Amino acid sequence: MKLEILWLFILHAFSCHAADVDCRREPKCVIARVHKMKTANCYDKQFKNFPKCLNTDVEIIDLSFNRIRKITKADIDRFKYLKFLYLADNLLTNIEIDVFEDADDLTTLDLSLNAINRVPPVIFQLPSLTSLYLSQNLNINIVDAIEVSKPIVSPLTQIDISQTTDEDNYSDFPNFGILPFLLFLNITRNFYFNLTPRFFMGLCNLQKLINDNVTTDFEDPCDCWRINYWLKDKHVKFSPFRCAIVESQCKYTDFKEEDLQLYNQCKEKHAAIQRSNLILKISIGIGVALIIIIILIVIIYFWRKRKNNRIKHNSTIKKHGVDDSSPLNVQGKAVSNEYSL
Numbered sequence: 578m579k580l581e582i583l584w585l586f587i588l589h590a591f592s593c594h595a596a597d598v599d600c601r602r603e604p605k606c607v608i609a610r611v612h613k614m615k616t617a618n619c620y621d622k623q624f625k626n627f628p629k630c631l632n633t634d635v636e637i638i639d640l641s642f643n644r645i646r647k648i649t650k651a652d653i654d655r656f657k658y659l660k661f662l663y664l665a666d667n668l669l670t671n672i673e674i675d676v677f678e679d680a681d682d683l684t685t686l687d688l689s690l691n692a693i694n695r696v697p698p699v700i701f702q703l704p705s706l707t708s709l710y711l712s713q714n715l716n717i718n719i720v721d722a723i724e725v726s727k728p729i730v731s732p733l734t735q736i737d738i739s740q741t742t743d744e745d746n747y748s749d750f751p752n753f754g755i756l757p758f759l760l761f762l763n764i765t766r767n768f769y770f771n772l773t774p775r776f777f778m779g780l781c782n783l784q785k786l787i788n789d790n791v792t793t794d795f796e797d798p799c800d801c802w803r804i805n806y807w808l809k810d811k812h813v814k815f816s817p818f819r820c821a822i823v824e825s826q827c828k829y830t831d832f833k834e835e836d837l838q839l840y841n842q843c844k845e846k847h848a849a850i851q852r853s854n855l856i857l858k859i860s861i862g863i864g865v866a867l868i869i870i871i872i873l874i875v876i877i878y879f880w881r882k883r884k885n886n887r888i889k890h891n892s893t894i895k896k897h898g899v900d901d902s903s904p905l906n907v908q909g910k911a912v913s914n915e916y917s918l
């Protein structure tokens with residue numbers, strides 16, 4: 578009997594110990610507050626797997642410059658408040674299709690400098706994602722991923738897909754469709770088959786196109802001039818594409834009607850979202866104002882009620898003084914009544 582208990586005790590101690598060892602073996606991240614957010618700084622800590630023992634309430638995880646090969650949905654789902662995830666410079670190859678499916682709060686995802694050739698299309702549906710960095714993943718399937726997930730729902734403002742194409746393996750330009758919030762697009766050192774103005778029409782608020790050393794063909798050589806003209810006209814900062822044809826040979830302001838429509842749709846969508854945001858803000862403002870007014874009214878009501886009560890109280894005391902003589906009055910009345918009889 579005693580031996581059994583001892584045995585159980587040893588077994589228990591051993592299993593606890595084993596679990597502890599796992600976490601003790603795992604590299605330690607530095608937990609700090611950055612911009613008021615709980616941050617796990619795991620930069621260059623020799624992680625080979627996604628951390629299993631990290632506090633699950635962190636909002637920022639920096640796992641750049643490690644040796645992680647794989648991430649799973651369970652790895653990501655443990656972190657309910659995750660907003661920023663940096664996984665640049667790891668050994669990621671394939672990312673399973675559902676990994677980020679429930680990362681509703683994720684605003685920034687950095688997967689640069691890996692060997693990813695399949696990016697999960699669900700990334701383009703994440704409701705909070707504003708910044709997506711995919712640079713230096715050669716032959717990553719951005720074009721396919723976008724085709725599958727179109728239209729893109731994520732409110733993306735920054736995309737970096739620089740150095741994702743191979744000199745020996747040109748790619749189509751990713752057709753983002755309408756991205757009304759996109760401000761920065763980095764396509765540095767890429768190789769594209771065919772560029773047309775259409776690709777930029779749905780990026781109607783683009784501020785900066787970083788296109789150094791982009792090698793591209795134009796099926797219609799005049800598209801080169803059209804794109805340069807369009808981007809300049811919309812005050813986008815970029816390096817003008819070098820065109821193989823003389824400018825004077827092109828009528829470069831004749832954009833296709835359907836392309837211009839895409840631009841207008843993008844502008845309209847942007848305006849509509851701004852409008853609904855404004856309405857939301859105004860409603861919240863009105864709501865807050867109403868609550869304050871109601872609270873004030875309640876306070877004033879009770880304040881006046883108390884004041885009135887005090888006055889009433891005072892006046893009842895005074896009345897009581899008068900009331901002392903009331904029996905006389907009644908008697909007086911009674912007397913007068915008697916007389917009237």
Ligand SMILES: *[C@@H]1O[C@H](CO)[C@@H](O)[C@H](O)[C@H]1NC(C)=O
Pocket residue numbers: 716717718743746748
């Ligand atoms: C070329 O790139 C595509 C994706 O852009 C990829 O699927 C394909 O495997 C690449 N081909 C070679 C030979 O690397």
Ligand SMILES: *[C@@H]1O[C@H](CO)[C@@H](O)[C@H](O)[C@H]1NC(C)=O
Pocket residue numbers: 712713737739740763764765787
């Ligand atoms: C654009 O990408 C290139 C190549 O990856 C990089 O060197 C550069 O810093 C990026 N530019 C910006 C503004 O992000």
Ligand SMILES: *[C@@H]1O[C@H](CO)[C@@H](O)[C@H](O)[C@H]1NC(C)=O
Pocket residue numbers: 765766789790
């Ligand atoms: C463009 O390529 C040239 C030659 O390969 C290189 O010298 C230059 O630094 C590159 N520029 C950028 C911005 O990447």
